[in-house]
Amino acid sequence: MREAGVDARKKRILQAIIEDYVLTALPVGSRTISRKYETSLSSATIRNEMSDLEEMGYLAQPHVSAGRVPSHKAYRLYVDGLLQGEVRADEEMKAFFADQLRPTEDVATAAAQALAGLTRYTAVVMMPKQLELRVSCLQLVPMPRGAALLVIVTDTGAIRDTVIRVSERLDSDALFSISRLLTERLAGRTLQEVQEMLGAYARMNGPDARVLEGIAALAAQMEKQSAQDTVIIAGSHNILNYPEYSDVEKARAFLTALEEKEKLTHLLSHHDAPFMVHIGSESAISDMQDCAIVTAGFPVGRGHRGAVGVIGPSRMPYEKVLSALGAASHVLGELLGE
């Protein structure tokens, strides 16, 4: 083995192969490259180079008389090249977001949907778990027919609500007094503490124990939900648009794998670099072997970080996806960071 390096020309050829394959999903032959990309070289020359690249593990042949297909290693080289450069945030994506800024918790959902819609891939957003959430405000809003909406707001701005039954006698002023009392007593406490305190009260208190029970239940639910990373998925069946998944069994396996969110969470929660790209088997999720997962992190306050990602076939226009992700993570960071 005299020459082990990937020289500039090999790199150009490899890039051409990748770009052609991303477009067509068909093995790329030497003639195609010679015609469409490296017009100054003949197909024979390209063949020699391709042969070298195959030996180095960057290309593979589905069978001997087919063209070449880029390997995971090739995508990796290509993507690393992209990540070296500046990732430019996609302006279209940013504009898309700007229109529908709704600073409630469901920005994450909106972001996932926007990303899935624009990239035509599957998008995921991971919101990290938040331990030790402290109650900031607690309010009962009157509703018709002896009901009330119980709202809990935490110091991080998380909101959760539920409808509870209350005595018909309580009018809106009474509910406000109760709210104020409860907020005074409970503000600054963790959800855990709130549950404990209310458990104690509820056993003593007679008539309006229902309210306290409702609060305890909501606090419990809120604590449970916030104690684990949550993953939001959008555009899951975009995958059906790609020939890689023209087999229903594969598509089903993919969709089922998406439902089991643990692995996805794991992948998304170890996110140090601004962008990460997991290609093929690197992702360690079976049923997603020929997928790539491109992710970007964003701050959500208190030093925690969430992540947003796009899942599609390894054959993916990484540059576009990266810039869309850049825009999404930027906007999410602005909305959800401190």
Place this chain on the structure above:
Amino acid sequence: MREAGVDARKKRILQAIIEDYVLTALPVGSRTISRKYETSLSSATIRNEMSDLEEMGYLAQPHVSAGRVPSHKAYRLYVDGLLQGEVRADEEMKAFFADQLRPTEDVATAAAQALAGLTRYTAVVMMPKQLELRVSCLQLVPMPRGAALLVIVTDTGAIRDTVIRVSERLDSDALFSISRLLTERLAGRTLQEVQEMLGAYARMNGPDARVLEGIAALAAQMEKQSAQDTVIIAGSHNILNYPEYSDVEKARAFLTALEEKEKLTHLLSHHDAPFMVHIGSESAISDMQDCAIVTAGFPVGRGHRGAVGVIGPSRMPYEKVLSALGAASHVLGELLGE
């Protein structure tokens, strides 16, 4: 044509064919029926009967040497028979619901998910549009860092909220005073009126016009959403479990058709009988030609009716689906009716 009727034996045979076909999705031969169902008759006899049934339009042959497949007309006869009898509400389904009674608006979502999970088909819930919604209460809940959660509750118990920015000077008492004032002025008004009134105020009022604008925007959004029937879909990719959709193109067409909710809405909103079954082309949604849609209505108050439905291949265990739907509509009616 001497005898035009479907006598009892023909009916039994037809039923056997349908039930076998529902299980296997394979054309049913005369031998199968003679062996598994009508053991006292020979296959030749069954063949004669099947031939008659085919002539009457109840059966079809994919090709001459295959077994028979029930036609839409056959399903129709079968289903009409079922609908004559009592539809027993599925106890498992009911129990499932009882566990997670959450009387907020997302019961509809929960119902759809439960139904999709238990039937393994696609489930839809339609909530009818509500015109002339009147505000019952309006409340600002303090949030950290100069924000507030604005909650609007209507006389029907519908809730919508959004986060708005407010002056940092406003503490929870101030917000309550504003809430009380606003509720006094606006309670009983329609969402339309609220928007008009606030538009007028906001132009005059200086500093806290933001709050009024926020309310007007939320009222507008709420009015827009409630002015049209909304459809909630769950388990859309359950369809991939059935051989009818082993072709990716078909599956994709189906999923795309689901996204366009107008036709679905139309189908679900004309719901007079307690149960309705649309089979095949009856449903008039292309891309769902070999589907059946089974629906049940439920009351949502004010004389309006919502509907819950299950969409799957025509080959469907109608009895089970009907009883699951019965349970779902019963529970939804109890939670959402007056």
Place this chain on the structure above:
DNA sequence: GTTAGCACTCGACGAACGAGAGTGCTAACA
């Protein structure tokens, strides 16, 4: 180092064919 030429390989596609499933028809039977 590059290129033209050529033999070779392998998958896709279509035709031919046998096996198997299921039918319709006829004739015999109760």
Place this chain on the structure above:
DNA sequence: TGTTAGCACTCTCGTTCGTCGAGTGCTAAC
């Protein structure tokens, strides 16, 4: 008159075989 056995017939499915074409690797010439 209704039921059944028997049989010829039809059609699909899977297999095999041969052809076509795309694309390669190798060699020799530039």
